[in-house]
Amino acid sequence: xxxxxxxxxxxxxxxxxxxxxxxxxxxxxxxxxxxxxxxxxxxxxxxxxxxxxxxxxxxxxxxxxxxxxxxxxxxxxxxxxxxxxxxxxxxxxxxxxxxxxxxxxxxxxxxxxxxxxxxxxxxxxxxxxxxxxxxxxxxxxxxxxxxxxxxxxxxxxxxxxxxxxxxxxxxxxxxxxxxxxxxx
Amino acid sequence: xxxxxxxxxxxxxxxxxxxxxxxxxxxxxxxxxxxxxxxxxxxxxxxxxxxxxxxxxxxxxxxxxxxxxxxxxxxxxxxxxxxxxxxxxxxxxxxxxxxxxxxxxxxxxxxxxxxxxxxxxxxxxxxxxxxxxxxxxxxxxxxxxxxxxxxxxxxxxxxxxxxxxxxxxxxxxxxxxxxxxxxx
Numbered sequence: 001x002x003x004x005x006x007x008x009x010x011x012x013x014x015x016x017x018x019x020x021x022x023x024x025x026x027x028x029x030x031x032x033x034x035x036x037x038x039x040x041x042x043x044x045x046x047x048x049x050x051x052x053x054x055x056x057x058x059x060x061x062x063x064x065x066x067x068x069x070x071x072x073x074x075x076x077x078x079x080x081x082x083x084x085x086x087x088x089x090x091x092x093x094x095x096x097x098x099x100x101x102x103x104x105x106x107x108x109x110x111x112x113x114x115x116x117x118x119x120x121x122x123x124x125x126x127x128x129x130x131x132x133x134x135x136x137x138x139x140x141x142x143x144x145x146x147x148x149x150x151x152x153x154x155x156x157x158x159x160x161x162x163x164x165x166x167x168x169x170x171x172x173x174x175x176x177x178x179x180x181x182x183x184x
Numbered sequence: 185x186x187x188x189x190x191x192x193x194x195x196x197x198x199x200x201x202x203x204x205x206x207x208x209x210x211x212x213x214x215x216x217x218x219x220x221x222x223x224x225x226x227x228x229x230x231x232x233x234x235x236x237x238x239x240x241x242x243x244x245x246x247x248x249x250x251x252x253x254x255x256x257x258x259x260x261x262x263x264x265x266x267x268x269x270x271x272x273x274x275x276x277x278x279x280x281x282x283x284x285x286x287x288x289x290x291x292x293x294x295x296x297x298x299x300x301x302x303x304x305x306x307x308x309x310x311x312x313x314x315x316x317x318x319x320x321x322x323x324x325x326x327x328x329x330x331x332x333x334x335x336x337x338x339x340x341x342x343x344x345x346x347x348x349x350x351x352x353x354x355x356x357x358x359x360x361x362x363x364x365x366x367x368x
Binding site: 012013014025140142144145146148152153154155157158161162164165166169171174176178180 | 196197198209324326328329330332336337338339341342345348349350353355358362364
């Protein structure tokens with residue numbers, strides 16, 4: 001079964017969104033990333049995506065087909081699926097999961113086959129997965145900005161230490177991509 | 185005048201000490217670092233050290249001569265200097281500064297000559313220096329552990345965004361050394 005990768009872009013002071021919920025200061029390089037080896041590798045290894053409801057709503061889901069970086073089955077963890085599902089095609093489908101994170105992961109893994117499940121956020125979904133021991137790799141992109149306040153990626157995680165082993169560091173423009181394996 | 189480098193080792197969730205004030209989980213590699221190119225370069229560029237009182241007291245200052253990595257003049261920011269200064273020699277001296285961080289930096293710069301002033305902590309001293317615009321480079325070593333609670337490095341810093349430019353990334357065993365220039 002595929003690897004579960006939880007990945008987000010984090011400010012140097014640990015936030016994945018500022019106090020207004022904005023993320024633009026974390027992604028000044030969004031256009032520059034397109035077509036890079038860094039993005040192409042992520043795309044090549046991804047067989048399914050899991051995201052929370054807010055992350056889903058922050059994008060423009062109707063435009064995902066043909067535009068979103070991952071043209072794969074997308075699983076959205078939510079108790080309030082939209083009445084009309086967004087536009088889909090034979091590669092990119094939307095599945096709304098109202099159950100537990102573990103059932104969402106099971107479904108995403110099944111869709112991903114031998115490829116990885118990319119969990120793209122938000123923070124709460126990643127925290128739930130870390131608490132449930134369902135993350136295989138953690139990919140943290142650190143952006144050299146201080147947001148001062150906002151939504152922390154690493155909060156609400158049990159005191160029980162999670163052992164991480166660094167597996168890769170990539171210098172990608174302003175961002176530094178740190179990759180860790182969760183040791184079991 | 186020399187560069188002012190503020191450097192600390194930080195957990196992935198942003199702490200420089202745990203809730204009990206302990207730092208051992210951030211330095212599992214303390215012995216392994218001795219004699220590495222990473223440490224030798226830091227030693228070679230350092231002309232003076234500035235630290236806060238708690239950082240001073242966490243060590244065993246009487247044993248610094250001949251043992252501490254930086255055998256240079258050490259400036260300690262404190263309103264309560266010890267009655268008896270620790271052991272010193274012609275390289276490693278202790279100066280207790282009860283004034284402002286800016287006067288401490290001025291004295292340390294003067295002692296460092298063309299070399300850098302290393303600010304080795306604590307968090308409060310680095311926060312004061314960042315607020316005062318007195319940091320030239322920020323060296324953050326990220327250790328892949330979650331402490332969950334404790335002393336945050338990046339807190340109490342003005343909302344005014346400080347622009348950082350990444351200048352170097354080093355993969356040093358478990359730690360990842362991120363180096364930024366403060367853009368003025």
